[in-house]
Amino acid sequence: MNQSKAYKISFMDIAIYFILIAFCLVTLVPFALAIIVSFSDEKSVVLHGYSFIPDNFSLSAYKVIFQDGVVLASYKITIIVTIVGTIFSLIISSLLGYMMSVSKVKYRNVIAFILFIPIVFSAGLVPWYLNVTNNLHLKNTLLAYILPLALNPFNVFLLRNFYKSISPSLSESAEIDGAGPWYVFYKIITPLSKPIMATIGLFASLSYWNDFTMPLWLIDDRKLFSVQYLLYRINTMVKYISTHSNIANVGLPSETLIYALFLVAIGPIILLYPYIQKYFVKGIMIGSIKG
Amino acid sequence: MRSRNGFLAEFRKNGSYYAMAVPGLLILFAFAYLPYPGMIIAFKNFNPLKGIYGSDWSGFDNFKFFLDNGDFLRITFNTLWINFNYILWGTLLAITFALMLNEIKNAKMKKFFQSVMFLPYFFSFVIVGKLILLLFKNEHGLVNELIQSFNGEPVQWYIEAEHWVKIIVSTNIWKNVGYSVIIYLAVIAGVDEEMLEAASLDGASRMQKIRYILFPNLVPTLIILTLLSIGRIFFGDFALIYAIVENNGMLYPTTDVIDTYIYRSLINGGQEYGMITAVGLCQSIVGFIVVIGSNWAVKRYDKDYSLF
Numbered sequence: 258m259n260q261s262k263a264y265k266i267s268f269m270d271i272a273i274y275f276i277l278i279a280f281c282l283v284t285l286v287p288f289a290l291a292i293i294v295s296f297s298d299e300k301s302v303v304l305h306g307y308s309f310i311p312d313n314f315s316l317s318a319y320k321v322i323f324q325d326g327v328v329l330a331s332y333k334i335t336i337i338v339t340i341v342g343t344i345f346s347l348i349i350s351s352l353l354g355y356m357m358s359v360s361k362v363k364y365r366n367v368i369a370f371i372l373f374i375p376i377v378f379s380a381g382l383v384p385w386y387l388n389v390t391n392n393l394h395l396k397n398t399l400l401a402y403i404l405p406l407a408l409n410p411f412n413v414f415l416l417r418n419f420y421k422s423i424s425p426s427l428s429e430s431a432e433i434d435g436a437g438p439w440y441v442f443y444k445i446i447t448p449l450s451k452p453i454m455a456t457i458g459l460f461a462s463l464s465y466w467n468d469f470t471m472p473l474w475l476i477d478d479r480k481l482f483s484v485q486y487l488l489y490r491i492n493t494m495v496k497y498i499s500t501h502s503n504i505a506n507v508g509l510p511s512e513t514l515i516y517a518l519f520l521v522a523i524g525p526i527i528l529l530y531p532y533i534q535k536y537f538v539k540g541i542m543i544g545s546i547k548g
Numbered sequence: 549m550r551s552r553n554g555f556l557a558e559f560r561k562n563g564s565y566y567a568m569a570v571p572g573l574l575i576l577f578a579f580a581y582l583p584y585p586g587m588i589i590a591f592k593n594f595n596p597l598k599g600i601y602g603s604d605w606s607g608f609d610n611f612k613f614f615l616d617n618g619d620f621l622r623i624t625f626n627t628l629w630i631n632f633n634y635i636l637w638g639t640l641l642a643i644t645f646a647l648m649l650n651e652i653k654n655a656k657m658k659k660f661f662q663s664v665m666f667l668p669y670f671f672s673f674v675i676v677g678k679l680i681l682l683l684f685k686n687e688h689g690l691v692n693e694l695i696q697s698f699n700g701e702p703v704q705w706y707i708e709a710e711h712w713v714k715i716i717v718s719t720n721i722w723k724n725v726g727y728s729v730i731i732y733l734a735v736i737a738g739v740d741e742e743m744l745e746a747a748s749l750d751g752a753s754r755m756q757k758i759r760y761i762l763f764p765n766l767v768p769t770l771i772i773l774t775l776l777s778i779g780r781i782f783f784g785d786f787a788l789i790y791a792i793v794e795n796n797g798m799l800y801p802t803t804d805v806i807d808t809y810i811y812r813s814l815i816n817g818g819q820e821y822g823m824i825t826a827v828g829l830c831q832s833i834v835g836f837i838v839v840i841g842s843n844w845a846v847k848r849y850d851k852d853y854s855l856f
Contacts, residue, residue, distance in 0.1 A: 276648065277645070280665065291679060291682055349572040352569065359562075368573070380580075380586060381810070381829060381831065382810050383828060384828075386814060387589075388582045392582060407575050408572055437564060438562075467674075468672075470786070474811075488674050526671075537666075
């Protein structure tokens with residue numbers, strides 16, 4: 258019975274649980290409501306407002322999503338951008354990070370400085386915008402989603418620090434056997450860096466999946482809308498869909514459609530969250546210790 | 549001559565490594581360096597037909613025009629005020645939550661709380677915007693329904709600007725607090741166990757252990773994270789604010805920050821480009837000074853934690 262003291266529930270414990278549960282509810286309750294609304298009947302939502310126990314369940318919002326070409330096309334855009342962007346971003350970032358980690362490369366710190374300047378001094382939105390549209394001609398192309406987000410200097414520095422921590426004797430002995438830098442990077446270094454690649458790859462995927470600023474700035478062709486941007490433009494899109502699809506006659510669910518699209522946009526992240534969370538936690542911990 | 553030789557010899561010797569840097573550097577040049585020359589528009593009377601280089605010079609007219617037109621004070625104040633509140637309350641809450649989670653001995657509950665707390669970090673800004681809409685919609689929004697169920701007067705949230713600093717700051721904290729909590733929890737995990745046990749043996753209460761052992765251990769990280777966010781204080785959180793406020797002019801008095809102002813002028817068309825580039829240039833220069841200053845402060849505090 259000596260242990261009873263340790264198990265005694267104090268006022269402090271109750272207060273802590275109370276506050277933490279309250280904070281979790283702030284996240285979970287609106288989220289749950291959003292999902293319930295997406296499965297509700299449009300008419301009852303318009304008449305009586307959002308309700309945790311809807312008068313009538315309805316799948317009509319999801320019918321629109323899965324029947325309407327605009328929504329499915331936007332989903333395809335998001336998936337393509339996320340996959341291609343993540344792979345491209347991982348390749349260029351790891352190569353650059355590796356190059357900067359090799360101590361015999363004389364100008365590696367010059368490169369690091371070049372990478373660092375834009376972090377502290379940016380040209381601003383207007384020059385950036387004019388450059389991307391007039392020099393690079395990326396307006397209304399898929400590359401507008403992929404290229405601007407491909408190189409995150411923080412990730413490159415994170416990778417460099419990881420590569421630095423690998424014992425140089427590994428690559429040195431391979432070089433004595435006649436292996437070139439590319440071979441060493443591909444066959445020796447990359448297999449060793451799987452965990453950090455997973456972490457950085459997931460950070461990149463998340464930023465590609467979630468971004469809505471690139472389409473906001475650079476896309477006005479409806480065929481190229483991503484899911485996030487479609488959700489952002491939902492009000493104009495509802496008008497567009499209702500004039501272009503056969504669902505129009507039945508009456509387009511707009512309130513419920515927002516939250517159906519909401520669930521479609523966030524679904525994959527919620528499903529993967531339990532499995533990917535630890536990589537993000539790891540990444541944040543590495544990043545917070547001297548970048 | 550010698551340095552030139554050294555230059556060439558280095559590229560001959562380590563050419564493969566430099567080749568590895570090329571794709572990354574190309575992206576960097578295309579999106580970060582190529583825009584730099586365009587900054588001269590700040591000193592020009594920009595005409596889209598004449599282009600960046602063909603437009604006429606206008607000296608400091610763009611700067612003068614901006615300083616005179618009254619928006620300057622409002623957007624600078626909004627940017628600083630929103631960021632200041634975010635840094636202050638965000639830091640306080642992150643530390644409090646980290647210390648609270650640390651007090652929870654049930655590993656499963658602790659993991660659950662931490663996971664839910666981290667979840668909003670994964671929500672896109674558009675998703676966040678739609679959640680805010682669900683909560684604060686003037687008609688049928690969750691908050692107004694709640695107010696009405698207590699016989700209160702519903703608030704016209706999307707018309708009345710005075711509420712939105714609170715809403716934006718809370719949303720930002722709610723979205724990012726899980727991230728900071730992870731950092732602080734990592735620091736707490738590194739606190740010497742023996743010290744805590746010794747304190748218990750000497751009869752220290754939980755509050756005393758928090759106050760005299762755990763909190764002091766968090767202070768260095770707290771200072772560093774704060775200084776780093778002060779470095780960004782002149783930059784508004786464009787994506788967050790724009791996804792929430794969109795182009796609702798009613799809310800501009802409190803929510804319009806430098807970055808949303810620049811974006812709106814950008815979509816309004818070419819004749820304002822000169823002025824907003826000037827705004828952006830001021831922001832970049834002041835931002836640069838603040839970053840360098842805060843980093844200098846971090847460095848003085850603890851060399852290991854400086855950004856550069």
